[in-house]
Amino acid sequence: MIFKKNILPLLLLTVFLSACSDFVDIKTQGQLVPSQVDNYRYLLNNASELEYGPQFSSIASDDIELVDGSTQQQNLGSSDYYGWWGKVYTWQPEIYPLGNYQTDYSWNAMYNTIAYANTVIDEVMSSDGDESEKESLRAEAYVHRADAYLMLVNTYGKTYNASTADSDLGVPMVLSQTTSQSLVRASVKAVYEQIIKDLKNVIPYLPEKQVFNTLPSLPSAYGELARTYLYMDDYADANAYADSVLMYRNKLVDLASIDAVSTSTYPRGIHNPEILLLKIPYGGVLYPPTTLRLSDDLLSILGTTDQRYNLFTVPGNVVSSSYVAEDGRYFYLDYEMYEGRNIGPTVPEMYLIKAEYYARNGDPTGAMAWVNKLREKRFKPEDYVPMTATDASDALTKVINERRREFFGRMLRWWDMRRLAREGLYTKTLTRTFGGETYTLAPNSNRYVFPIPAYQIQLNPEIEQNPE
Incomplete structure (x- = not known):
């Protein structure tokens, strides 16, 4: 069965661009047309269409915990929205x-990113302009596409397992802007191979730095590769690409020097030196009732002297006056900064x-x-104590716990x-009411893989659903 153009409604962007070509090929003095390279620069500058990732991961993880019967739970449970x-x-x-x-807006948004990327990949090299600029723009598009596929396969596909990855269901791979192609799900292995291919092929053409973190750079590609290899259990290559990132970007934000988070004390995402490529969950969870309430388990690991606790979390009454009686702590960095929380690769991720x-x-x-x-940058000097490990197993446990402290609310805990x-290193059975x-x-459990949205399968029955 072929790819129906309404499987991914936002992919209609590419159809629109192609359909309009007969009209916009008429060059008008002072106007941008698709044959000009500047038009593709503007397309890639459209961060609001290129920055979205999945909104499910943190909600499903053991970092989040609702009080059943609370105001928040009742608000979430009583509305179809x-x-x-x-x-x-x-x-x-x-x-x-x-x-x-x-x-499923997350699914749509990530495939919309792929549509934008494919438009640039397919068309920019035939536009009028400097060859090196065109190569650089195409390279940026490949990074965006690779990031979208990494997020898609880790949301709707199984985790990478070398022994089964060539048969495990990944996600449909749309690698050009045509609307007549198969949407049979590629294997997890095939998706990962495409991600690595896309990233490695464009490394020579990416700039070492960009004005904004929404624009892919050389460290962005290295960071995506380090993340990709980590989730393939290829720790040697993950470490090597983390080293490559740190040759160009290695600065950490010193939380010890900050008393309260605000737009004047904490860097915005587009300029935050820790962020290698800014990506945010679709829709975000800035406001009640979807603000993330942190689990007691996470809070016991985080501790109250950690600046990530003091700066990035707040008690319930700060979130809403109706949450006063519910105790607990809520992740509130995104609300204070008036922006979505970053789920793209970061410098701290490379450290860990x-x-x-x-x-x-x-x-x-x-x-x-x-x-x-x-950790030196995550505590006040009087609260910082260097961490030690008795052996490699103890060290791994402490590294995983540090990842949890650093990335809560940022998708990676679920991954x-x-x-x-x-x-077999995570053996907890989670229970929720x-x-x-x-x-x-x-x-x-099969529930570690999110279901493909029913609407997309109804339109395109060749997309196989995940097992229950």
Whole structure:
């Protein structure tokens, strides 16, 4: 079966651009037309269409915990508009049934990014302009496409397992802007191979730095490769690409020097020196009732002297006056900064990829050295205590816990839970109560893979659904 153009509604952008070509090929003095390279620069500058990632991951993870019967839970459970939230939180086999509000905006947004990227990839080299500029723009588009596919495959496909990746279901790969192609799901292995190919091929053409973090750079590509290899269990290559990132970008924000987060004390995402490529969850969770309430388990690991606790979380009454009686802490950095939380690759992520590499290679001292480089910037001087490990196993546990402290609310904990469960290193069975009903998630459950939205499968039956 061929690809129907309404499977991914936002992909109609490419159809529109092609259909209009007969009209816009008439050159008008002072106007941009598709044959001019500047037009593709403006297309890639459209961050609002290129920056979105999945909104499910943190909600489903063990970093988040609702009080059943609370004001927040009741608000989320009583509205069809928020129906998806409760279904994600309780790991339901169907999140978006057909009906009102039942389209998966995350899926649409990531494939829309791919549509934008494919437009540039397919067309920019035939436009009028400097060859090196065209190569650079095409390289940026490849990075955006690779990032979208990495997020898609880790949302709707199984975690990478070398022994089964060539048969595990990944996601449909749309590699050109034509609307007549198969949407049979590629294997997890094929998707990862495409991601790596896209990133490696464009490294020679990317600039070392960009004006804004929404624009891909050389460190962005290296960071995406480091993240990709980590989730393939290829720790040596992950470490090598983390090193490549740190040759160009290695600055950490010193949280010890900040007393309260605001737009005047903490860098905005577009300029934050830690962010290698700014990506945010579709829709965000800035405001009640979807603000992320942190689990007691996470808070016990985070601790109250950690600046990530003091600066990035708040008690319930700050979120809403109706949350006063519910206790707990809420992730609130995005609200204070008036922007979505970053889920793209970062400098701290590279530090902890290196730490994990050393831990997994029997060097607990090396692992803790990289963990402590990060932690020095996460505590007031009077609260900082260097971390040590008794052996490699202890070091790995501490690295994973540090990843949890650093990345809560930022998608990666869910990805880590998936890969660690497959390894047998995450053996917790999660239990949640929502609306008076109890739900459980066992390690290696099929519910660690989110379902393909029913609307897309209805339009394109060749897309196979994930098993329940």
